[in-house]
Amino acid sequence: MENDAIIKIENLIKRFPVGKTEFTALKNVNISFGTGEFAGLVGPSGSGKTTLLNIIGSLDSPSEGEVIVLGKNVSLLTHKQSAVLRNRHIGFIFQTYNLLPVYSVYENVEFALLLQNMSGSERKKAVMAALEWVGLTEKVKSRPSMLSGGECQRVAIARSMVKRPEIVLADEPTANLDSSNSHNILQTMKNLNRELNTTFIFATHDEKVMKYLNRIISLEDGKVVKDLLMPDSKN
Amino acid sequence: MIKFLFKGILRDRSRSLLPVIVVTLGVFLTVFMSGFMKGVYGDITELNAKFNTGHVKILTRAYAEIADQIPNDLALTDVKKLMTKLHADYPEMEWVQRIHTGGLLDVPDSVGETRGQGQVVGTAIDFLTPGTTEVERMNIPKSLVKGSIPTKQGEALISDEFATRFGVSTGDKLTFFGSTMNGSMTFKTFVVSGTLKFGNSILDRGSIFMDIRDAQLALDMDDAASEVLGYFKDGIYNDLKAQQVENSFNSRFSKKDDEFSPVMSRLVEQQGLGDYLKLADSANAIMSFIFIVAMSIVLWNTGLLGGLRRYSEFGIRLALGEEKKHIYFTTIYEAVLIGLIGSVVGTALGLGLSYFMQSHGLDMSKIAGNVGMMVPSVYRAEVTPGLFYIGFFPGLIATVLGNGLAGFAIYKRRTSQLFHELEV
Numbered sequence: 001m002e003n004d005a006i007i008k009i010e011n012l013i014k015r016f017p018v019g020k021t022e023f024t025a026l027k028n029v030n031i032s033f034g035t036g037e038f039a040g041l042v043g044p045s046g047s048g049k050t051t052l053l054n055i056i057g058s059l060d061s062p063s064e065g066e067v068i069v070l071g072k073n074v075s076l077l078t079h080k081q082s083a084v085l086r087n088r089h090i091g092f093i094f095q096t097y098n099l100l101p102v103y104s105v106y107e108n109v110e111f112a113l114l115l116q117n118m119s120g121s122e123r124k125k126a127v128m129a130a131l132e133w134v135g136l137t138e139k140v141k142s143r144p145s146m147l148s149g150g151e152c153q154r155v156a157i158a159r160s161m162v163k164r165p166e167i168v169l170a171d172e173p174t175a176n177l178d179s180s181n182s183h184n185i186l187q188t189m190k191n192l193n194r195e196l197n198t199t200f201i202f203a204t205h206d207e208k209v210m211k212y213l214n215r216i217i218s219l220e221d222g223k224v225v226k227d228l229l230m231p232d233s234k235n
Numbered sequence: 236m237i238k239f240l241f242k243g244i245l246r247d248r249s250r251s252l253l254p255v256i257v258v259t260l261g262v263f264l265t266v267f268m269s270g271f272m273k274g275v276y277g278d279i280t281e282l283n284a285k286f287n288t289g290h291v292k293i294l295t296r297a298y299a300e301i302a303d304q305i306p307n308d309l310a311l312t313d314v315k316k317l318m319t320k321l322h323a324d325y326p327e328m329e330w331v332q333r334i335h336t337g338g339l340l341d342v343p344d345s346v347g348e349t350r351g352q353g354q355v356v357g358t359a360i361d362f363l364t365p366g367t368t369e370v371e372r373m374n375i376p377k378s379l380v381k382g383s384i385p386t387k388q389g390e391a392l393i394s395d396e397f398a399t400r401f402g403v404s405t406g407d408k409l410t411f412f413g414s415t416m417n418g419s420m421t422f423k424t425f426v427v428s429g430t431l432k433f434g435n436s437i438l439d440r441g442s443i444f445m446d447i448r449d450a451q452l453a454l455d456m457d458d459a460a461s462e463v464l465g466y467f468k469d470g471i472y473n474d475l476k477a478q479q480v481e482n483s484f485n486s487r488f489s490k491k492d493d494e495f496s497p498v499m500s501r502l503v504e505q506q507g508l509g510d511y512l513k514l515a516d517s518a519n520a521i522m523s524f525i526f527i528v529a530m531s532i533v534l535w536n537t538g539l540l541g542g543l544r545r546y547s548e549f550g551i552r553l554a555l556g557e558e559k560k561h562i563y564f565t566t567i568y569e570a571v572l573i574g575l576i577g578s579v580v581g582t583a584l585g586l587g588l589s590y591f592m593q594s595h596g597l598d599m600s601k602i603a604g605n606v607g608m609m610v611p612s613v614y615r616a617e618v619t620p621g622l623f624y625i626g627f628f629p630g631l632i633a634t635v636l637g638n639g640l641a642g643f644a645i646y647k648r649r650t651s652q653l654f655h656e657l658e659v
Contacts, residue, residue, distance in 0.1 A: 057554070059553065059554070079558060079559060079560070080558055083553075083556050083557060083558040083559075083561075084556065085556075086553075086554060086555065086556040087555065087556020087557070088556065090556075092554040092555070098547055098550070098551045099551075100243075100548055100551060102242075102243050102246040102247045103239075103242070103243065103246075107239070107242070111239070111552075111555060112555045112556065114236050114239055115236075115555065115556055115557055159555070
């Protein structure tokens with residue numbers, strides 16, 4: 001763990017109703033993340049990785065326990081406060097990129113800033129800077145359908161980073177990419193992590209990703225079974 | 236943000252094209268059908284008012300009971316005095332006398348022997364008084380096929396179909412055989428000044444139009460008339476005013492125990508025309524209601540399908556920090572935009588076709604050839620101010636309602652569930 005905790009999870013339990021019974025997806029999880037971490041939640045499918053990311057991203061709420069993100073208890077946030085937290089402070093990257101197909105690269109990256117009511121000139125500056133980070137300034141007018149998988153994921157990274165969030169949550173970001181593109185993407189994220197001191201939290205079971213992580217938290221059946229710092233990670 | 240959404244609508248045709256087409260089509264049909272029905276019902280009413288019912292009509296009580304038999308023996312008498320009173324007491328209306336009769340029209344050969352005979356319906360109106368409005372009211376100048384309007388007594392107009400069937404030309408002499416008011420046989424020879432085609436099967440089959448003075452002389456109806464019709468001077472029927480005139484007249488002139496006393500009835504009380512007018516209004520209301528319900532269901536489904544297809548987009552937008560409520564409202568903004576476009580285009584198309592149908596009409600004379608009702612053979616639409624909004628607002632409401640209902644399905648879903656579906 002580095003620096004002060006910006007995410008603090010204590011005794012987190014998450015249950016989902018399954019018919020008349022309940023399924024416990026997370027069982028008494030206790031973890032903290034500090035500023036600038038490049039950490040990963042690893043484990044097999046159904047181990048609770050995505051559920052944990054959703055709760056950190058305030059897309060879901062705990063059944064029990066506390067999750068404090070940037071000093072805010074996500075259980076106590078209203079819908080509006082959750083939306084503001086996501087819009088200002090948290091970026092998301094998905095396995096399937098999830099770009100808006102009818103909008104250009106520029107517009108996809110710009111969208112998050114539109115919600116912040118930023119002026120046109122400021123938006124343009126921020127979008128172009130984000131696209132420059134990921135090396136896609138030549139593709140501003142392209143639609144997602146005209147891009148390769150790697151390029152799409154770079155757009156998704158630019159979109160998550162354009163608002164300069166403190167935290168980026170990446171759910172299996174390399175699952176749909178080949179080896180070369182995966183390394184490229186991970187290198188880009190690692191650079192951003194270093195330059196902007198953004199905290200990256202991955203949900204993954206990809207060995208390639210794990211090589212880049214500074215910290216690996218293993219989950220099994222909703223429990224944290226290992227929490228290891230990785231001093232030998234790439235870069 | 237609005238610009239951003241607008242771009243999305245324009246680029247994503249499945250989001251915009253189908254709903255716009257549905258709304259356009261619905262609004263177009265509502266506007267056009269409403270205009271067309273209004274026009275047809277209006278034409279039927281107007282035609283009947285001009286030729287038959289007036290805005291108000293005065294008959295004797297006895298005549299009124301069997302008016303379809305044209306019982307001139309029960310006609311109004313002392314009409315000059317009645318007309319004077321009507322002009323003095325009800326100056327807001329124009330009063331005219333008419334005589335209806337029936338008989339045979341004899342077509343002679345070169346030596347005066349009968350060459351042919353045909354049944355005709357005779358109508359006598361005021362052709363000759365200077366400033367008479369009857370000629371225009373009956374649309375005679377536009378209905379004239381050959382010749383000219385009678386300019387002196389002894390001249391008459393006959394239907395062009397009759398003239399063609401019997402080879403009659405203008406200037407020919409024909410003899411009308413009928414019965415007088417007292418039941419005696421009568422005949423009178425007329426010079427054919429012209430031929431007419433009204434576009435109405437009843438009038439066009441066989442008819443003769445003569446001046447009322449000629450009819451009064453021929454039928455022994457001096458100072459008598461089959462009926463007296465009243466028309467509002469602005470030409471527009473006003474039921475409230477008509478009712479006032481009717482009540483006033485009947486209370487003053489009509490006696491229940493005297494079968495020869497005059498009795499007045501309004502347009503809507505004659506020949507089911509009131510029902511026609513109510514039917515027109517009801518049909519319009521029903522059509523608008525059906526349109527709103529049907530369009531809402533279609534657009535609801537379209538909205539649901541669109542919503543399902545856009546789950547990914549909504550999930551992304553949630554993740555990027557947009558509020559669920561905001562997403563819901565943006566779908567409503569989109570619906571308003573689509574509804575506006577569809578309603579404007581649909582209204583414009585509906586008005587355009589209504590205007591075209593008002594100018595050109597739909598000739599139904601071949602289909603309505605044997606119809607005995609007084610209906611126009613050319614059906615025209617009527618462009619009224621109401622057409623500008625009768626489809627527009629339902630179009631807009633249906634779109635917003637449909638999308639609003641569809642949006643609830645998304646709105647009610649848990650945030651994380653929407654988000655999970657991104658990963659499917």
